[in-house]
Amino acid sequence: MAHRIAVIAGDGIGTEVMPEGIRALEAAAKRFNLDLAFTTFEFGSCDYYLEHGKMLPDDWFEQLKDFDALFYGAVGWPDKVPDHISLWGSLLQFRRQFDQYINLRPCKLMPGIKSPLAGREPGDIDFYVVRENTEGEYSSVGGKMFAGTEREIVLQETVMSRIGVDRVLKYAFDLAQTRPRKKLTSATKSNGISITMPYWDERVAEMAKQYPDIAVDKFHIDILTANFVLHPDWFDVVVGSNLFGDILSDLGPACTGTIGIAPSANINPEGKFPSLFEPVHGSAPDIAGKGVANPIGQIWSGAMMLEHLGYKEASEAMVNAIEAILSEGNSQVLTRDIGGQGNTRSLGQAIAERIGG
Ligand code: NAD
Ligand code: IPM
Numbered sequence: 394m395a396h397r398i399a400v401i402a403g404d405g406i407g408t409e410v411m412p413e414g415i416r417a418l419e420a421a422a423k424r425f426n427l428d429l430a431f432t433t434f435e436f437g438s439c440d441y442y443l444e445h446g447k448m449l450p451d452d453w454f455e456q457l458k459d460f461d462a463l464f465y466g467a468v469g470w471p472d473k474v475p476d477h478i479s480l481w482g483s484l485l486q487f488r489r490q491f492d493q494y495i496n497l498r499p500c501k502l503m504p505g506i507k508s509p510l511a512g513r514e515p516g517d518i519d520f521y522v523v524r525e526n527t528e529g530e531y532s533s534v535g536g537k538m539f540a541g542t543e544r545e546i547v548l549q550e551t552v553m554s555r556i557g558v559d560r561v562l563k564y565a566f567d568l569a570q571t572r573p574r575k576k577l578t579s580a581t582k583s584n585g586i587s588i589t590m591p592y593w594d595e596r597v598a599e600m601a602k603q604y605p606d607i608a609v610d611k612f613h614i615d616i617l618t619a620n621f622v623l624h625p626d627w628f629d630v631v632v633g634s635n636l637f638g639d640i641l642s643d644l645g646p647a648c649t650g651t652i653g654i655a656p657s658a659n660i661n662p663e664g665k666f667p668s669l670f671e672p673v674h675g676s677a678p679d680i681a682g683k684g685v686a687n688p689i690g691q692i693w694s695g696a697m698m699l700e701h702l703g704y705k706e707a708s709e710a711m712v713n714a715i716e717a718i719l720s721e722g723n724s725q726v727l728t729r730d731i732g733g734q735g736n737t738r739s740l741g742q743a744i745a746e747r748i749g750g
């Protein structure tokens with residue numbers, strides 16, 4: 394049976410790394426006899442907005458809801474459309490309306506890549522950020538009052554529901570249980586944010602009772618960011634609210650050498666709605682159009698998608714191919730962000746060929 398995958402490349406380098414993501418998936422499909430049917434959509438990009446006055450058509454939910462997965466590139470082009478309009482009008486709607494409440498973001502120092510942290514080797518940095526993905530600081534509760542006057546006030550509430558907090562914590566504890574170190578770190582800020590964050594801590598402590606074999610610790614987000622840099626080897630599964638998880642999932646990959654390789658899975662674990670797979674990075678206007686973006690974040694996101702669809706072996710073959718090409722360190726193949734002189738295509742092609750076996 395064919396797996397139907399909706400493809401939305403988006404903006405900037407999203408449109409450059411997406412073909413490499415598909416090339417790699419097609420190589421995996423060929424080798425492992427998978428039937429992947431890709432359908433490309435133009436919406437969810439700033440060019441679509443300029444033409445239609447909105448990021449998505451009114452019936453986007455109907456159009457996408459029966460796909461088995463969504464494969465996204467990156468969205469946003471601030472010179473064309475303000476970011477809060479393009480992002481709230483697309484990606485953040487997918488996450489919320491499809492109840493993709495888990496944002497799973499691996500951070501792994503790969504062989505052949507130099508960490509900016511002195512003396513760190515592959516094996517020293519290998520953890521997951523589990524980010525709450527539908528509520529928290531990213532809420533639509535708030536507003537502007539007395540607009541345009543000296544008394545102008547803007548307000549945006551943080552929302553934490555018990556269901557929302559518990560379900561992301563449960564996912565993170567369950568993930569920690571599958572890992573050899575069985576360790577979970579909670580990102581908090583309950584010393585300064587005195588209502589929502591103590592609540593988060595309370596729910597962590599409650600959930601921990603059900604997982605006596607998991608070693609649990611917590612750090613306030615300020616020192617936690619410092620510890621990512623100073624002691625990345627301390628971490629195994631790190632769980633955080635929407636905003637904290639966002640920040641940690643750029644910092645983590647930066648510690649592994651480049652944000653260009655970092656993948657993510659926006660998951661609706663119940664499978665009621667499609668999950669969405671995309672690199673952590675954005676549309677990178679500073680390098681867009683040059684063909685030099687690193688495609689690994691997109692390709693690795695494709696591997697996470699295959700795992701989600703039940704194809705563990707094919708998914709592992711994709712990650713192994715990424716590792717193999719990085720280990721070989723051929724500078725003609727690798728992109729600039731990891732010290733090479735190659736481009737998006739040379740790296741994408743090399744990985745796809747390796748996936749082919
Ligand atoms: P960004 O991730 O686009 O870029 C940050 C820096 O990392 C840039 O210097 C860029 O060149 C570099 N970079 C990113 N991806 C790379 C890759 N694959 N290879 C090599 N270098 C890479 O973040 P930004 O500049 O803050 O945002 C640009 C736009 O993207 C904004 O509109 C923003 O809102 C949007 N954005 C979208 C997503 C998403 O779609 N999930 C994520 C982050 C940012
Ligand atoms: C990410 C991005 C998005 C987020 C932005 C573009 C809205 O930074 O996927 O990490 O904050 O979630």
Ligand code: MN
Pocket residue numbers: 639640643673
């Ligand atoms: Mn981010």
